Structure formats: structure tokens, C-alpha cells
Amino acid sequence: MTVYTKIFTPSKTLETKAQALRYEAWIKNNKTITPEGEPKTKYDGRKLSELIEIWHEKHGQYLKSGKNRRLMLNNLYKHLKNPVGEQLTAGDFAVYRNERLGAGISKNMVNNEQTYLSALFNELIRLGEWTKDNPLKNIRQLKLDDKELDFLDQAQIKELLDKLKKSTESDCYCIAKICLATGARWSEAENLMDTDIKNNSITYRAAKNGKNRTVPISKNFIESIPIKEGRLFKYSYSTLKRRIKKVSFQLTERAVKPCFSAYFRFAFYYERRQYPGAAKNTGTRQFIDDYALCPSCTRSSGRNDKA
Numbered sequence: 001m002t003v004y005t006k007i008f009t010p011s012k013t014l015e016t017k018a019q020a021l022r023y024e025a026w027i028k029n030n031k032t033i034t035p036e037g038e039p040k041t042k043y044d045g046r047k048l049s050e051l052i053e054i055w056h057e058k059h060g061q062y063l064k065s066g067k068n069r070r071l072m073l074n075n076l077y078k079h080l081k082n083p084v085g086e087q088l089t090a091g092d093f094a095v096y097r098n099e100r101l102g103a104g105i106s107k108n109m110v111n112n113e114q115t116y117l118s119a120l121f122n123e124l125i126r127l128g129e130w131t132k133d134n135p136l137k138n139i140r141q142l143k144l145d146d147k148e149l150d151f152l153d154q155a156q157i158k159e160l161l162d163k164l165k166k167s168t169e170s171d172c173y174c175i176a177k178i179c180l181a182t183g184a185r186w187s188e189a190e191n192l193m194d195t196d197i198k199n200n201s202i203t204y205r206a207a208k209n210g211k212n213r214t215v216p217i218s219k220n221f222i223e224s225i226p227i228k229e230g231r232l233f234k235y236s237y238s239t240l241k242r243r244i245k246k247v248s249f250q251l252t253e254r255a256v257k258p259c260f261s262a263y264f265r266f267a268f269y270y271e272r273r274q275y276p277g278a279a280k281n282t283g284t285r286q287f288i289d290d291y292a293l294c295p296s297c298t299r300s301s302g303r304n305d306k307a
């Protein structure tokens with residue numbers, strides 16, 4: 001039996017009660033009604049800067065990189081001249097992107113800006129703070145050229161460690177050894193606590209991906225680390241930057257992490273080939289296979305693997 005239900009304000013006849021209830025819910029949610037009686041969404045006059053503050057208050061402040069991301073988004077809305085969020089279009093961002101590239105900003109940086117701005121709208125939609133579409137959803141990111149990166153060979157490692165060992169006022173030498181042995185980021189090794197080293201392994205907590213990572217090490221290596229209560233090492237990154245300028249080969253502080261990681265990766269696979277029963281730690285395998293350890297280092301391995 002067909003049921004006819006009258007909707008109060010505006011009046012509209014629908015065939016079933018279910019349709020009437022859905023229409024009533026639509027009216028209550030959108031609140032603005034056209035003269036013809038059809039619902040439409042309200043105009044959202046909030047500017048991009050306001051949306052950024054809402055995003056930061058309800059989500060961004062809880063991110064590990066929330067502070068830096070907020071700074072980038074603030075710079076972005078200023079370059080875009082702080083448009084009304086509803087009026088921002090894909091074309092507007094494309095124009096902005098061309099201007100940034102013309103000013104010498106890298107493709108990678110522009111892609112990061114697009115990722116963060118798109119993520120902002122996606123999160124606001126999930127939070128119910130944005131009822132429109134994501135204006136950047138159909139924009140493809142710029143394709144980046146692959147860069148060839150090398151890893152340190154044995155002679156280069158010895159030279160680097162010799163330079164760092166001379167720095168008696170810092171813990172550079174010990175931190176570098178840990179990075180080479182475990183493939184850690186400099187900051188991960190530098191911030192190690194005494195409780196992170198036990199059972200012949202080192203655990204890195206709250207890494208870049210937010211997860212803990214445990215890497216097995218030898219007992220002899222543990223004995224070479226000066227263990228003390230609390231934080232093990234002093235801040236030594238500035239010393240590292242000074243010391244790497246004195247080596248005979250070209251190396252920047254940004255290349256240290258990929259170089260250390262690549263060396264750790266190749267050493268791990270070599271050990272697994274020589275001793276099939278060794279290096280079976282699940283966290284280590286996941287770190288190597290899923291962590292995306294500098295793919296360009298892997299490509300260069302064919303040239304340097306015999307070094």
C-alpha cells in the first residue's frame with residue numbers, strides 16, 4: 001500500500017514514509033530552503049585561515065608534525081591571499097603552483113603543500129566541519145625525477161668515524177656507530193634512553209611513522225655504548241655538520257640518514273646470506289622491507305656493492 005506523507009515546511013508529497021523521513025532529515029540538516037521548496041546548502045563564508053585554525057584545534061595539534069604543518073599552511077594561505085574556502089578552486093591552486101615553481105620552489109615542496117592542504121579539507125569533511133567537496137581532489141601532483149644516491153663504502157665510513165672520534169666534547173662518534181649498526185635516523189639515535197637498550201637490541205620509540213621499531217645488535221656492540229641513567233647522549237647534530245665538512249668525499253647532513261640506512265640494509269642481507277639462521281627479527285625485516293629505505297640507494301647498489 002502506498003503511503004503519502006506531508007512534510008511540514010516546505011510542503012511536499014512523497015510516495016513512502018521512508019522517503020518523507022529522509023527528506024525531513026535533509027531539511028533539518030541544511031536549514032536553508034529555496035523558494036521552490038528544494039533544500040540547498042548554506043553559503044560558507046569562512047576564509048582559508050579560519051579553516052586552518054579549526055583544523056589545528058580539532059586535529060592538527062595532535063599530530064607529531066602538527067606545528068610545522070600549521071606553519072606551512074599559514075604561509076600557503078598568505079600566498080593565496082586568504083581566499084574564502086568555498087571559492088577556492090583547482091585552477092586557483094594550479095596558478096599558485098606555477099608561481100611557486102617560477103620563484104624557484106622545488107616540485108617536492110609544492111607537492112607537500114598540495115598534500116597538506118588536501119588533507120586539511122579531507123579531515124574537516126570527516127569532522128563535519130566542511131560540507132563541500134575537497135577543491136584539490138582532482139589535481140594530480142607533479143612527477144618528481146629520481147635522484148641517484150650512494151651509500152658509504154668501508155673506507156669512507158672509517159674516515160668519517162675517525163673525524164667524529166676526535167670530537168671529545170660531543171657524542172657524535174657513538175651516535176654515528178649506532179646509526180650505522182641499526183639504520184636509524186640521527187635524531188632517533190641521539191634521543192635514546194637507557195631503557196631503550198636491553199636484551200641485545202635497541203628500540204626506537206615513536207619513530208617518524210609513529211610506531212616503535214626494535215633492531216637486534218650484538219652483545220659486544222652494546223658493551224661499547226656508554227650506558228647511563230636517563231638520556232644517553234647529548235645534542236650533537238651541530239657537531240656532525242661541522243665534522244662532515246672535513247671529510248675528503250662529498251657528504252651533506254641530509255645524506256647521512258640514507259647513507260647509514262643503505263649500509264645497514266646491505267649488511268643485513270649479507271649477514272642473512274652468510275648465516276641463514278641469523279637476523280630473523282620481525283621488526284628488522286619490516287623496517288628493511290616496508291620502511292622504504294631510500295629506494296635510490298638501492299638502485300645505486302649495483303655500482304657500489306663490491307666496494
